[in-house]
Amino acid sequence: MNSLLHLSETQRAIVDTAREFCAAEVTPYAAQWDRDAHFDPTLTHKLGELGFLGMMIPEAHDGLGLDTTTYLLALEEISAADASVGVLMSVHNSLPTQMLLKYGSEAQRREFLGPLARGEKLGAFALSEPDAGSDAAAMRAQAVRDGDDWVLNGTKAWISAGGHAGVVLAMVRTDSSDARKGAKGIGAFIVTPDLPGFKVGKKENKMGLRASETVQLVFDNMRVPGDRLLGDPTQGFVYALQSLESGRLGIATQALGIARAAYDHARAYARERQQFGQAIGEFQGVQFKLADMATRINAARSLIHATAAAKDRGEAVGEYASMCKLFATETAMWVTTQAIQVFGGYGYTTDYPVEKLFRDAKVTEIYEGTSEIQRVVIGRAALKG
Numbered sequence: 001m002n003s004l005l006h007l008s009e010t011q012r013a014i015v016d017t018a019r020e021f022c023a024a025e026v027t028p029y030a031a032q033w034d035r036d037a038h039f040d041p042t043l044t045h046k047l048g049e050l051g052f053l054g055m056m057i058p059e060a061h062d063g064l065g066l067d068t069t070t071y072l073l074a075l076e077e078i079s080a081a082d083a084s085v086g087v088l089m090s091v092h093n094s095l096p097t098q099m100l101l102k103y104g105s106e107a108q109r110r111e112f113l114g115p116l117a118r119g120e121k122l123g124a125f126a127l128s129e130p131d132a133g134s135d136a137a138a139m140r141a142q143a144v145r146d147g148d149d150w151v152l153n154g155t156k157a158w159i160s161a162g163g164h165a166g167v168v169l170a171m172v173r174t175d176s177s178d179a180r181k182g183a184k185g186i187g188a189f190i191v192t193p194d195l196p197g198f199k200v201g202k203k204e205n206k207m208g209l210r211a212s213e214t215v216q217l218v219f220d221n222m223r224v225p226g227d228r229l230l231g232d233p234t235q236g237f238v239y240a241l242q243s244l245e246s247g248r249l250g251i252a253t254q255a256l257g258i259a260r261a262a263y264d265h266a267r268a269y270a271r272e273r274q275q276f277g278q279a280i281g282e283f284q285g286v287q288f289k290l291a292d293m294a295t296r297i298n299a300a301r302s303l304i305h306a307t308a309a310a311k312d313r314g315e316a317v318g319e320y321a322s323m324c325k326l327f328a329t330e331t332a333m334w335v336t337t338q339a340i341q342v343f344g345g346y347g348y349t350t351d352y353p354v355e356k357l358f359r360d361a362k363v364t365e366i367y368e369g370t371s372e373i374q375r376v377v378i379g380r381a382a383l384k385g
């Protein structure tokens, strides 16, 4: 799709690389992965070789050292091809790697960022629990000091790529159980699957995003060395929320990619499908749908890139990242619904790609903060400002 964005030569090259990668390695397989709920672990290495798993990691740690805008341009391409690959790339680049970059010690960055950037290890982010979703600070997983180590117990829920991740940033209570300090008593730990007591639990059977593995992680008396604690043992929740600023821009862009793909399919079908002796795109009722889709998609992209540019200038963009996520994900849900309408009955079948896009779009309104929670963030900021 043409957009209002002006791309630099580097950005154009990255977008072209992402498109070529998707045409060869993602698009031909996406429908089958969706049917089989299959996560292809070789994707991690392939994305890593292209630098797509270290887009904002500095070159000193084998990343590409690029800005948020350029990262999001690549993410839109990948997400348009398959939202399951998109979420893998978004979580990895936005959450665990950003937390390590911002709050990790030099030794932690040296040990973990290189393998994450090269795609040797996949990153995951473990905040949610079965009984702590929107109210994540109500988490129960507990870390207790034992000599130089910490012993972790609890269950983390809904962890994207949790069963294949080599590095998991896990938020766990560090305050004692009888003197809970809410959000202020939580630490962030660098957890690896080789730790004794690390177990992969229930795998979710999902309506969409089926090629993205979503699992529970169980920490069963898991002994974590003291040097795996990130920064201050009481500030893990704050670190997690700050990285969710990047995360929400990532999910907004994932939604943008889904919406764009649905629009492209609807546009092509409107040109080709004949009814009443002419292409359905000749009917103004169908043209209006395409017009509204294109308008909302371009509005979402413009908001996302204005916010990314502000972030790269070092400005605080908390409520704007929430606006991006809210607007782009609701756009994805609306556009995919309209795309099915343009396809008529065929759109309701698995023979055409729009029903998958519709199913994939729904979760973007839920994870990394539901639409209601984004409205809470934006509403609070509105009253403060």
Ligand SMILES: Cc1cc2nc3c(=O)[nH]c(=O)nc-3n(C[C@H](O)[C@H](O)[C@H](O)COP(=O)(O)OP(=O)(O)OC[C@H]3O[C@@H](n4cnc5c(N)ncnc54)[C@H](O)[C@@H]3O)c2cc1C
Pocket: 091, 125, 126, 127, 128, 130, 132, 133, 134, 135, 157, 158, 159, 160, 161, 206, 209, 214, 363, 366, 367, 368, 369, 370, 371, 372, 373, 376
């Ligand atoms: C496919 C998938 C992948 C995920 N990946 C990860 C991951 O990698 N890591 C991770 O930590 N988590 C992950 N999550 C968890 C996700 O972030 C949570 O599902 C989400 O935060 C919502 O929590 P919940 O599901 O417990 O819903 P609840 O919090 O129980 O919410 C239920 C409903 O109540 C509404 N609600 C709750 N509080 C309020 C309020 N204050 N005001 C108005 N409405 C409210 C919600 O908006 C929602 O509509 C994933 C989830 C899914 C589905």
